[in-house]
Amino acid sequence: MQGNENSLKVESVSKYYGYGLLGLKKFKVLDKISLGIPLKPPTIFAIVGETGSGKTTLLRIILRMIKPDEGVVKYKGLDVFKLPRNAVSWYRREVQPIFQDPYESFNPLRRVDSYIFDAAKRMAKVDKGSIEEYVDGILRYVGLSLDRVHGKYPHEFSGGELQRIAIARAIAARPTLILADEPVSMLDASLRVNVLNLFKKIRDDLGTSIIYVTHDLATAYYIADQIAVLYRGSLVELGPIDKVYENPRHPYTQLLLTSILEPDPKISEKIKPLKLSTIELKEFLAQGCKFAYRCPYASKKCFEKEPPNVTINGVIVKCHLYEKS
């Protein structure tokens, strides 16, 4: 059932959403996205973008929740949307999600430990005799224990604890890939680091790759190995995080990096003010580069022609500036 390749490949995936009267007019939420996430060696892959950049749509496509209008997603060499029937549950076990708001991802009327028991029983196929030991082990791994969780409902936990239970549920299924959609944005600063450290531990101990979707570049740099920057549905920069961070090439990545606020009292001297944009839908519909309206280097070509993907030093940049003439 398994293919030979040990990676998840997203190949020129596009997705359209309708808008206007009856949704007859369409705009591209995702525009020919291609990226590959290696499963061996395990990698933390950060997808960074603002609201409306299409990062959640991309995640949902990988999760097989919505179908792309163009392109394919290949997991270990198999097309995710053309899996044989018995392989669907296999894929559902291999790829596990963690969502942004832990209070919304659990049913408020269901005991939280039952989620982990279900995952252990149905997905990891743990025997009845050793299931309690298995669940306790997993809860201890995330810093809790079965005694503390047993028989309790979601409202009895704080956000940080519940997010750790959501992570425990994901790893109870023994996945090879975890998709985490803004997993720490709802948590307080003092608890955020603990959850991020847990992701690092999962990568190193369990050998699980993680897709970390976020708008926060500082935490992305803290845990990730690779980074993809999305802007209005197109992938503008992709590469190893150190290279992108030290030498951002796309003007949008540069803007993003200079406008992050830091917990550093000297920050106000470092950052210079900028103009705010007033256009939004217009950018999605743009013919050429979607960033052209805000780009300081924009030329006439940028408004008319879609920029090419240029590979420089292992980093892919979608920009006319780096085109070889």
Next chain:
Amino acid sequence: MNTHIVLSAINISADYILDSKRGLYLNAIDNVSIDFRSDEVIGIAGESGSGKSTLVKILYGAAFPPLIIRKGKVYLFTKDNSKIDITSITREELRKNIWWKHISYMPQNAMNVLNPVKKVKDQFIEVFKYHDERIDAKETITKIKELFMRLGLPIEALNAYPHQLSGGMRQRVVIALSLLFNPRIVIADEPTTAVDVVTQLGILNLLKDWQRNSKTTLIMVSHDMSVHAYMDDRIVVMYAGNVVEVGSKNDIFENPMHPYTKLLIASLIKKGEKKLKTGIAGEPPNLLNPPPGCRFHPRCPFAMDICRREAPPIVELSDGKVVRCWLYARK
């Protein structure tokens, strides 16, 4: 420095009533005293549930049941040096004379407070009417246009309905509304939590420029320490309903005194850092049944015997620094 106190909170304690028959109260604010000075940006920092929003509600005079003030006073000092106790005057008086003219408040989720079926222009006119400002429609429009120019908002936004504007634009419209009568104190409750990083920076700059030009008091409430690092002159750190530390921005970030502030600052991830950091172990306490003594002691690495028994004293150090901890008591 020619600054004076404009707003002063003295020994405030406040509870949320959960069930008065069974005597269930949630102690949201415990013995808080802060002075706010003119011409400064003062930040209120703390995690969710630490009482930041409750505190500013009390400062604004909007403490309505289930929130009740147990103890303490909030004094507002007006231009002609009279002293008004905000906690004891009626709502009608607050509405007519205090709100918007002396203090204005931008609530959390400010982008969703606009009336969805009214044009932005009409919302402004309504505010003028509400405050009994008798000026004709033409004058109103010129006044709004002036304000929009100052805040860098496009004039076309006046004729738009709220849903036609982006989140960042709506946020700026609300900021424009709250600055309409040139208040001397502005409270911004999490002004940038729901917007993008690029928009966030723009909005913060807007607020900062306005504060610097008009020399007013801006109270910034945020859980995000990087917002405080960018904006504030002074920072108030709250934990579980207590003010644990007050100090200048540089003191809080570079020389924190209280163990909670120390651990919080150490857990923050700066841009371009990969070094392993540690968070604070444990969880914030349940305020229905707060731990005895210092509320931070179950998570505090320096906890002593006395911390478990008695509430720590408020220790005033040099340069206006205040810390609430037994470590600094009795030299």
